[in-house]
Amino acid sequence: MTAESTKGAVTASDEVRIFDTTLRDGEQSPGASMTLEEKLQVAEILDDMGVDIIEAGFPIASNGDFEAVCEIARRTKRSVIAGLARAIHADIDRAGEAVRHAERGRIHTFVSTSPIHLEHQMNKTQEQVLDIITDTVTRSRNLIDDVEWSAMDATRTPIDYLCQCVEAAIRAGATTINLPDTVGYATPEEYRAMFETIRNRVPDADKAIFSVHCHDDLGLAVANSLAGVAGGARQIECTINGLGERAGNAALEEIVMAVRTRADILPYTCNVDPKYLTRASKLVSAVSGFPVQYNKAIVGKNAFAHESGIHQDGMLKNAETYEIMRPEDVGVKSTSLVMGKHSGRHAFRDKLKELGYEVGDNAFQDAFRRFKELADRKKHVYDEDIEALIETEIATQGEQIKVIALTVIAGTGGPQKAILTMDIDGRHETREATGDGPVDATFNAIKDIVPHDATLSLYQVHAVTEGTDAQAEVSVRLEADGRMATGKGADTDTLVASARAYVSALNKLLARQNRPGHQELRAV
Ligand code: KIV
Numbered sequence: 001m002t003a004e005s006t007k008g009a010v011t012a013s014d015e016v017r018i019f020d021t022t023l024r025d026g027e028q029s030p031g032a033s034m035t036l037e038e039k040l041q042v043a044e045i046l047d048d049m050g051v052d053i054i055e056a057g058f059p060i061a062s063n064g065d066f067e068a069v070c071e072i073a074r075r076t077k078r079s080v081i082a083g084l085a086r087a088i089h090a091d092i093d094r095a096g097e098a099v100r101h102a103e104r105g106r107i108h109t110f111v112s113t114s115p116i117h118l119e120h121q122m123n124k125t126q127e128q129v130l131d132i133i134t135d136t137v138t139r140s141r142n143l144i145d146d147v148e149w150s151a152m153d154a155t156r157t158p159i160d161y162l163c164q165c166v167e168a169a170i171r172a173g174a175t176t177i178n179l180p181d182t183v184g185y186a187t188p189e190e191y192r193a194m195f196e197t198i199r200n201r202v203p204d205a206d207k208a209i210f211s212v213h214c215h216d217d218l219g220l221a222v223a224n225s226l227a228g229v230a231g232g233a234r235q236i237e238c239t240i241n242g243l244g245e246r247a248g249n250a251a252l253e254e255i256v257m258a259v260r261t262r263a264d265i266l267p268y269t270c271n272v273d274p275k276y277l278t279r280a281s282k283l284v285s286a287v288s289g290f291p292v293q294y295n296k297a298i299v300g301k302n303a304f305a306h307e308s309g310i311h312q313d314g315m316l317k318n319a320e321t322y323e324i325m326r327p328e329d330v331g332v333k334s335t336s337l338v339m340g341k342h343s344g345r346h347a348f349r350d351k352l353k354e355l356g357y358e359v360g361d362n363a364f365q366d367a368f369r370r371f372k373e374l375a376d377r378k379k380h381v382y383d384e385d386i387e388a389l390i391e392t393e394i395a396t397q398g399e400q401i402k403v404i405a406l407t408v409i410a411g412t413g414g415p416q417k418a419i420l421t422m423d424i425d426g427r428h429e430t431r432e433a434t435g436d437g438p439v440d441a442t443f444n445a446i447k448d449i450v451p452h453d454a455t456l457s458l459y460q461v462h463a464v465t466e467g468t469d470a471q472a473e474v475s476v477r478l479e480a481d482g483r484m485a486t487g488k489g490a491d492t493d494t495l496v497a498s499a500r501a502y503v504s505a506l507n508k509l510l511a512r513q514n515r516p517g518h519q520e521l522r523a524v
């Protein structure tokens with residue numbers, strides 16, 4: 001049968017489910033891991049924006065991951081909560097245990113199907129993998145009605161064998177069939193044809209929803225996802241900001257806005273409210289520590305900025321000359337002046353609410369204190385400043401180590417010197433250190449107070465707003481024993497922001513030392 005003759009026509013009202021895996025595939029990407037509090041914040045916004053399925057984590061990976069999936073399952077109001085499981089009974093049982101707290105839970109189990117994975121990773125024959133599929137999907141279905149099965153490395157699997165695998169999974173009760181482009185190798189035409197062929201050939205294919213899951217190694221993840229939908233898939237797996245393994249996953253915001261903006265040729269509906277996209281992007285960037293590139297589609301700082309004279313002229317005459325989406329559609333607010341140093345708690349809480357943040361009492365008090373300090377030092381406080389401040393607050397809640405005070409002596413004379421005071425579990429320690437430049441001196445002082453072997457693999461600074469009194473937002477990534485952690489810090493003083501970012505990354509590394517097995521599981 002050819003790929004062209006498709007079973008089941010795509011109708012104008014076809015609904016595409018959005019399956020967000022920021023908290024699983026996204027969080028698995030080196031350096032992006034999140035604390036429980038951060039995961040809860042992300043899950044809340046995903047639920048609010050109308051994501052159909054939230055993959056909340058990999059429950060067998062660690063107790064922390066298990067607890068996070070349980071807690072997200074308990075709190076989520078609308079979305080289905082999925083937990084990932086390898087094709088291993090213990091994984092499936094643990095995922096079942098975690099998602100049973102949800103109003104609607106899902107077990108997502110997967111196994112590799114490509115020859116290269118079977119031979120080199122699994123050491124199994126095709127027949128053995130078919131038996132594993134039947135066994136593990138059946139076990140999952142005995143625990144829960146909503147079971148997703150994924151063929152890892154589907155796009156490098158011979159189509160005849162892939163058909164047999166999908167048939168086995170559907171026969172055993174899988175309700176969603178995901179065919180991932182695990183290594184980001186497919187082209188849109190191939191990916192679409194794969195779905196068409198499978199849906200045509202596999203008996204009872206219409207009993208399952210087909211799903212796309214694309215990685216962005218060749219920059220084709222979104223194009224491939226949409227091609228898979230044209231081939232009959234009705235679930236798209238994606239992440240906020242395209243966070244994910246290696247080059248990442250398909251970006252949720254790009255998928256949602258493509259479907260919405262090109263409804264003329266993409267006749268699908270999806271439940272996500274695009275007004276949440278900007279806020280979700282900022283939150284995920286803050287908690288993962290992965291900055292969003294300026295020219296990133298939809299959520300980049302420049303996504304709606306028009307610099308050239310010709311464009312600006314056209315925009316002034318009619319915005320549609322150069323704008324295919326309106327910034328307000330994705331929740332971008334024009335930069336606005338907010339409160340000054342005389343603004344009170346009430347106004348500050350209202351502002352946080354308007355920006356979409358609801359924080360607990362302790363975090364609010366800390367954020368308010370930092371806002372007052374900022375308003376003392378900075379002439380104009382913009383929404384972006386408040387966002388940077390509150391996101392740092394969220395990212396640093398409950399940290400074991402904190403920066404209390406920093407004085408740096410810098411200049412041409414060298415060596416530069418930092419005098420740093422930190423709070424370690426309530427105990428204050430002050431040290432002086434020199435370095436090759438003020439940042440180096442500051443980081444050396446941190447190392448003196450908290451000796452560690454981590455190496456610095458990323459140090460990045462950007463200005464939150466315009467002007468010389470703008471806050472600096474610093475990202476720092478540390479690596480130790482094969483683990484990575486990224487931290488962010490914001491302050492009008494770049495060195496204070498650098499110290500906060502470093503200490504935030506260090507806190508995450510320390511917290512992760514209690515997550516046995518995380519590294520091994522990251523290999524999936
Ligand atoms: O990329 C992939 O194949 C995956 C599976 C676990 C679904 O993330």
Ligand code: ZN
Nearest residue numbers: 025180182213
């Ligand atoms: Zn993946």
